[in-house]
Amino acid sequence: MSADLGSPGLGAGPLxxxxxxxxxxxxLLAPVVRRTPVEPNRALxxxxxxxxxxxxxxLQRAGSFKxxxxxxxxxxxxxxxxxxxxxxxxxGNHAQGVALAGQMLGIPVRVxxxxxxxxPKVQATRAYGALVEFVDGGVDVCLVHAxxxxxxxxxxxxxPFDHRDIVAGQGTVGLEILEQCPDVATVLVCTGGGGLLAGxxxxxxxxxxxxxxxxxxxxxxxxxxxxxxxxxxLALATMTTMADGIAVGRPGEVPFxxxxxxxxxxxxxxxxxxxxxxxxLLERAKLVVEPAGAAGVAAILDGEIAARLRPPVVxxxxxxxxxPLLMMRVIRHGMxxxxxxxxxxxxxxxxxxxxxxxxxVLAEVEANVLEVEHVRTGVRLSVDEVEIALxxxxxxxxxCRAVLAALRSAGFPLQV
Amino acid sequence: MSADLGSPGLGAGPLxxxxxxxxxxxxLLAPVVRRTPVEPNRALxxxxxxxxxxxxxxLQRAGSFKxxxxxxxxxxxxxxxxxxxxxxxxxGNHAQGVALAGQMLGIPVRVxxxxxxxxPKVQATRAYGALVEFVDGGVDVCLVHAxxxxxxxxxxxxxPFDHRDIVAGQGTVGLEILEQCPDVATVLVCTGGGGLLAGxxxxxxxxxxxxxxxxxxxxxxxxxxxxxxxxxxLALATMTTMADGIAVGRPGEVPFxxxxxxxxxxxxxxxxxxxxxxxxLLERAKLVVEPAGAAGVAAILDGEIAARLRPPVVxxxxxxxxxPLLMMRVIRHGMxxxxxxxxxxxxxxxxxxxxxxxxxVLAEVEANVLEVEHVRTGVRLSVDEVEIALxxxxxxxxxCRAVLAALRSAGFPLQV
Numbered sequence: 001m002s003a004d005l006g007s008p009g010l011g012a013g014p015l016x017x018x019x020x021x022x023x024x025x026x027x028l029l030a031p032v033v034r035r036t037p038v039e040p041n042r043a044l045x046x047x048x049x050x051x052x053x054x055x056x057x058x059l060q061r062a063g064s065f066k067x068x069x070x071x072x073x074x075x076x077x078x079x080x081x082x083x084x085x086x087x088x089x090x091x092g093n094h095a096q097g098v099a100l101a102g103q104m105l106g107i108p109v110r111v112x113x114x115x116x117x118x119x120p121k122v123q124a125t126r127a128y129g130a131l132v133e134f135v136d137g138g139v140d141v142c143l144v145h146a147x148x149x150x151x152x153x154x155x156x157x158x159x160p161f162d163h164r165d166i167v168a169g170q171g172t173v174g175l176e177i178l179e180q181c182p183d184v185a186t187v188l189v190c191t192g193g194g195g196l197l198a199g200x201x202x203x204x205x206x207x208x209x210x211x212x213x214x215x216x217x218x219x220x221x222x223x224x225x226x227x228x229x230x231x232x233x234l235a236l237a238t239m240t241t242m243a244d245g246i247a248v249g250r251p252g253e254v255p256f257x258x259x260x261x262x263x264x265x266x267x268x269x270x271x272x273x274x275x276x277x278x279x280x281l282l283e284r285a286k287l288v289v290e291p292a293g294a295a296g297v298a299a300i301l302d303g304e305i306a307a308r309l310r311p312p313v314v315x316x317x318x319x320x321x322x323x324p325l326l327m328m329r330v331i332r333h334g335m336x337x338x339x340x341x342x343x344x345x346x347x348x349x350x351x352x353x354x355x356x357x358x359x360x361v362l363a364e365v366e367a368n369v370l371e372v373e374h375v376r377t378g379v380r381l382s383v384d385e386v387e388i389a390l391x392x393x394x395x396x397x398x399x400c401r402a403v404l405a406a407l408r409s410a411g412f413p414l415q416v
Numbered sequence: 417m418s419a420d421l422g423s424p425g426l427g428a429g430p431l432x433x434x435x436x437x438x439x440x441x442x443x444l445l446a447p448v449v450r451r452t453p454v455e456p457n458r459a460l461x462x463x464x465x466x467x468x469x470x471x472x473x474x475l476q477r478a479g480s481f482k483x484x485x486x487x488x489x490x491x492x493x494x495x496x497x498x499x500x501x502x503x504x505x506x507x508g509n510h511a512q513g514v515a516l517a518g519q520m521l522g523i524p525v526r527v528x529x530x531x532x533x534x535x536p537k538v539q540a541t542r543a544y545g546a547l548v549e550f551v552d553g554g555v556d557v558c559l560v561h562a563x564x565x566x567x568x569x570x571x572x573x574x575x576p577f578d579h580r581d582i583v584a585g586q587g588t589v590g591l592e593i594l595e596q597c598p599d600v601a602t603v604l605v606c607t608g609g610g611g612l613l614a615g616x617x618x619x620x621x622x623x624x625x626x627x628x629x630x631x632x633x634x635x636x637x638x639x640x641x642x643x644x645x646x647x648x649x650l651a652l653a654t655m656t657t658m659a660d661g662i663a664v665g666r667p668g669e670v671p672f673x674x675x676x677x678x679x680x681x682x683x684x685x686x687x688x689x690x691x692x693x694x695x696x697l698l699e700r701a702k703l704v705v706e707p708a709g710a711a712g713v714a715a716i717l718d719g720e721i722a723a724r725l726r727p728p729v730v731x732x733x734x735x736x737x738x739x740p741l742l743m744m745r746v747i748r749h750g751m752x753x754x755x756x757x758x759x760x761x762x763x764x765x766x767x768x769x770x771x772x773x774x775x776x777v778l779a780e781v782e783a784n785v786l787e788v789e790h791v792r793t794g795v796r797l798s799v800d801e802v803e804i805a806l807x808x809x810x811x812x813x814x815x816c817r818a819v820l821a822a823l824r825s826a827g828f829p830l831q832v
Contacts, residue, residue, distance in 0.1 A: 037453040039475060058702045059455060119756070119784075119811055120699065279740065283536065286474045286736035288702040320702030324695065324747045325757075325786060325809060331740045340535070341741075368535070370741060393741060395535055 015261055016164050016254045019206035022171035022199065025072045029172055032071050032104065036060050038180040038314065043284050044300050050311020052300065053181050054281075057173060057318050058289050062124070064245070064319030065173055065196055066097030066160075072169030073158055074101045082107050084154040089113075089142035091244055092121040093290075093319050094160040099128035110149060112142035118323035140249070161195030162252030170196045174203030177314050184211055188315040190295035191215035191224060191266060192246030194255030196318060201262040212310060215259065215266035216295040218243045218274060224259065224266040227251050231260070242326070243274055245292025245319055267305055269298040272337065277301055279334030281317070282327075290322040291330070339397035342367070343390070345415040346407060350386045358388065361410045367403045368393035387415060431677055432580050432670045435622035438587035438615065441488045445588055448487050448520065452476050454596040454730065459700050460716050466727020468716065469597050470697075473589060474705050474736025478540070480661070481589055481612055481734055482513030482576075488585030489574055490517045498523050500570040505529075505558035507660055508537040509706075509735050510576040515544035526565060528558035534739035556665070577611030578668030586612045590619025593730050600627055604731040606711035607631035607640060607682060608662030610671030612734060617678040628726060631675065631682035632711040634659045634690060640675065640682040643667050647676070658742070659690055661708025661735055683721055685714035688753065693717055695750030697733070698743075706738040707746070755813035758783070759806070761831040762823060766802045774804065777826045783819045784809035803831060 036056045044052035057065040074086055085108035088098040095111045102109035109130040113122060114137060126132055135142045150157040159166065173196065177184060187204055191197040197215040204211050217224055218241035227234045227250075235250040251259070259266070269277075274291050277298035281289045289297075296315030299305045322330075335341035348354045355374065362369055371391040394400050407414065452472045460468035473481040490502060501524035504514040511527045518525035525546040529538060530553060542548055551558045566573040575582065589612065593600060603620055607613040613631040620627050633640055634657035643650045643666075651666040667675070675682070685693075690707050693714035697705045705713075712731030715721045738746075751757035764770045771790065778785055787807040810816050823830065 034456075037455075039453075040450075042477075061458075063702065116784075119809065282704050282743070283740060286479065286704040288698050288704060324699060324751060327698070328744050328747055331744055335740060368532075393535060395539075 015202065015258055017167045017171065017199065017202045017258060019203060021164065021168040022175060022203045025068070025165070025168040026172045026175055028072060028075060029068055029169065033068055033172070034060055035176055038177070039285065039287075041285055043280070044297065045311070047300055047303070047306045048309050048311050048313055051313070053184075053312065053314045054285060054287070054297070055173065055177055055180075055314055055316045056287065057316060058287060058293055058320030060319075062093075062096040062100045062128070063321040064093040064097065064293070065170055065316075066093045066319070067100055068172050069161075069166035069169035069195060069199070070094070070097035070158060071101040071104065073163055073165040074098070074105055074107060076165055077107075077156060081156050084156060085110065086158050087111070087146045087149050087155040088158045088160070089139055089146040090160060091117045091139050092321055093245055095121065095125045095130070096128065096321065098158050099125045099130035103129045110155065112145045112149070114138055114142060118326070120323055121321060124321075159252070161193030161248070162254050164254055166195050167199045167202070167254055167258065169199070171199030171203040173316060174200035175207075178204060178207055181312060181314050184312050184314050185310040186212045186214065186313045188214050188216055188296035188299055188309075188313060190246055190292055190316065190318045191217050192221070192248035192292065193252045194224065194259050195252065196316065197263060198255035198258035200316070202258055205262045212264045213262065214264055214299070216299045217266060217268050218246055218292075218295060219268040219270050221247045221249070222266075222268045223249060223251050225268065227256060228260060228266060232256070241274075241291070242271060243291035243295060245290055246295065267299055269295055269302060273298040273301055275330050275334050276337065278330050279338075282331070287317065288320045288322060288327070289317045290319050293318040293320060339400045340394055342392040342394045342400050342403060344392070344404070344407070345387060345389045346412045347385045347415060348388050348412055350384050354386070355388070357410070358412060361406050361412070362392065362403070365403050365406045366395075367399070431618065431674055433583045433587065433615065433618045433674060435619060437580065437584040438591060438619045441484070441581070441584040442588045442591055444488060444491060445484055445585065449484055449588070450476055451592055454593070455701065455703070457701055459696075460713065461727070463716055463719070463722045464725050464727050464729055466729070468727065468729045468731065470701060470703070470713070471589065471593055471596075471730055471732045472703065474703060474709055474733045478509075478512040478516045478544070479735055479737040480509040480513065480709070481586055481732075482509045483516055484588050485577075485582035485585035485611060485615075486510070486513035486574060487517040487520065489579055489581040490514070490521055490523060492581055493523075493572060497572050500572060501526065502574050503527070503562045503565050503569075503571040504574045504576070505555055505562040506576060507533045507555050508737055509661055511537065511541045511546070512544065512737065514574050515541045515546035519545045526571065528561045528565070530554055530558060534742070536739055537737060540737075575668070577609035577664070578670050580670055583611050583615045583618070583670055583674065585615070587615030587619040589732060590616035591623075593732075594620060594623055597728060597730050600728050600730050601726040602628045602630065602729045604630050604632055604712035604715055604725075604729060606662055606708055606732065606734045607633050608637070608664035608708065609668045610640065610675050611668065612732070613679060614671035614674035616732070618674050621678045628680045629678065630680055630715070632715045633682060633684050634662055634708075634711060635684035635686055637663045637665070638682075638684045639665060639667050641684065643672060644676060644682060648672070657690075657707070658687060659707035659711060661706055662711060683715055685711055685718060689714040689717055691746050691750050692753065694746050698747070703733065704736045704738060704743070705733045706735050707742075709734040709736060755816045756810055758808040758810045758816050758819060760808070760820070760823070761803060761805045762828045763801045763831060764804050764828055766800050770802070771804065773826070774828060777822055777828070778808065778819070781819050781822045782811075783815070
């Protein structure tokens with residue numbers, strides 16, 4: 001938690017995006033985007049004390065809400081602009097959104113991506129017909145290259161969030177939420193640059209001023225709370241989060257104006273909670289969500305935040321483009337954090353029956369052995385010892401402690 | 417492929433479940449089960465040459481379609497029967513379906529589960545208030561215990577598929593498919609004992625005799641094709657499949673009669689295809705599906721079967737209750753099968769700079785290093801060698817071959 005959930009301040013001047021803009025975007029997008037499902041979730045409802053729904057933009061075309069803004073923006077280019085092509089900088093979802101929109105509109109797309117971007121995202125972007133240029137460095141450096149290309153070639157830069165058409169397109173998510181869940185009281189929106197949050201707030205609060213709209217940022221990349229405190233966008237010096245989809249160092253000017261005027265608060269969630277939320281969504285909602293997309297659910301898993309949410313709550317799952325390799329790491333981490341997976345190395349006497357004794361101890365405490373690795377030689381072992389690496393399935397933190405205690409008391413010292 | 421997709425034979429006598437039974441079940445289930453979404457999938461559509469939709473019973477309450485049959489069956493017990501409680505044998509979905517139905521109807525539930533059943537399924541079953549008894553052995557042995565309990569206590573055994581009410585309940589999936597996808601031409605249904613297949617066929621063919629209904633079995637547990645050949649249920653001598661949800665050794669009598677009369681064919685899919693389908697659904701459809709639930713999509717991934725499917729096709733995703741630990745294994749396996757993940761062990765000279773050279777070679781061929789393990793001593797190594805274990809992210813089979821060739825020609829012999 002890092003900001004009040006009180007009432008938003010009232011904006012002084014006219015806002016950059018109106019409900020009419022969002023309704024126009026919606027008409028434009030009707031034949032293009034999916035009206036994604038809104039799924040009830042009982043386990044989350046218990047935490048909030050009332051209904052919770054998930055707005056599944058992870059099931060959107062190209063795997064995230066980004067196509068909404070990208071298509072809205074690109075389709076409004078003039079014929080002269082279209083002929084120049086478009087260019088973007090992105091590590092993932094925006095790249096895919098722009099590439100798909102360009103393909104549908106028959107406009108050439110060039111995307112600058114970090115050379116360490118996950119291969120599936122690169123391949124998906126190429127599959128939509130975009131030309132991918134790799135850049136050594138992060139998205140910031142990619143943006144420099146994209147800007148240079150725009151200047152030298154005349155191509156139009158499609159910014160990921162800081163443009164009225166982008167925000168208007170993302171705002172169509174808000175209109176759908178109001179239709180699919182008419183009695184909604186609170187909307188949780190994962191937030192990086194603020195395009196989705198600003199658009200949803202503009203739509204929801206125009207139609208239903210009584211609905212609370214809350215942004216959720218990863219605490220390692222949370223530029224909104226300090227920016228809102230000082231009243232203008234501030235840049236973060238550093239960012240650390242696995243939620244690459246919302247790792248944005250500075251709020252956009254257009255979204256910031258809307259967020260400042262319309263949003264009730266921006267809260268932050270830890271990496272630990274994001275990873276637990278991701279595993280929760282996989283296991284309990286059967287939905288694949290990327291770390292950024294799980295931020296809203298992470299907020300609900302924070303007991304302190306959950307206690308202050310007025311149900312029915314809708315949490316937007318903004319995207320599902322997660323690298324399977326990262327998914328494996330998050331599952332392992334989430335299982336370990338929940339005490340359901342235990343990885344230990346221990347020393348055992350190097351004599352017949354030693355491993356059998358060890359496995360007997362584990363069976364006794366009902367730990368399910370997933371993997372055993374037996375290292376017979378190693379620099380830290382004395383000559384009559386072996387090292388054994390174990391991966392165990394356990395039932396929770398108490399069970400983990402019981403397993404470790406049983407190993408110790410059976411004379412198997414743990415290696416650190 | 418193991419059976420014709422020709423026309424089904426015409427049944428001789430009256431069938432055990434009629435469309436009226438299914439409509440009655442539907443009315444009963446309306447306030448209880450979710451009408452799960454039907455999601456279009458473009459990547460599968462390309463393989464079939466026309467629209468493909470996924471009927472998401474993985475998003476059903478308790479994580480699979482099983483609640484439909486279980487609730488229908490249990491709610492029709494007499495007051496005297498209800499007072500005796502119900503008993504079931506299951507490793508997973510049926511246990512959860514019966515437990516949830518019992519909880520909703522206020523009827524005590526006892527479930528016999530294999531002692532090696534995945535912990536999440538055991539916990540979910542207990543969370544719905546059921547009493548879980550562990551049995552050493554498979555579901556067959558559990559069933560023996562459940563029957564013994566039924567006889568000694570008077571509890572009613574809820575069979576997972578061989579009962580009219582169960583089949584009628586599962587058939588409601590078919591009615592929803594016809595409403596949600598009115599122009600459907602082919603329905604693919606994952607099949608174990610046959611309850612879901614029989615129910616869907618009874619619903620779909622009564623209303624739309626022109627729609628083709630095809631069962632899909634795991635080839636390591638495919639009792640239907642030989643049973644259909646001889647005209648009565650045959651028991652398999654052995655079964656091997658990771659798709660525990662459809663690992664059933666013998667078709668049920670009730671479902672068999674319906675399948676024989678109404679289904680156009682039963683095809684089989686390999687474990688390899690099931691695992692690819694599961695990874696495909698995670699990555700491309702953002703849906704968590706258990707191995708059994710992915711069988712229909714596995715059939716679409718089989719080029720020979722896909723070529724014979726008349727679109728629009730609806731594939732039923734029957735459930736999503738997959739153990740995260742199994743999901744990790746399937747992801748790793750699927751990535752390796754697709755050449756996107758490479759795990760090798762190699763020998764390297766034990767001198768300064770050796771690892772740096774190796775990493776240089778890998779960088780040169782653009783293999784992304786996920787993990788390096790450096791084993792300095794080992795029985796198979798000569799004294800001046802080390803063993804290095806690598807986990808690499810690769811771009812496909814060709815890239816894998818290029819990586820291995822580069823390692824060999826740089827003088828790093830692979831360990832087998």
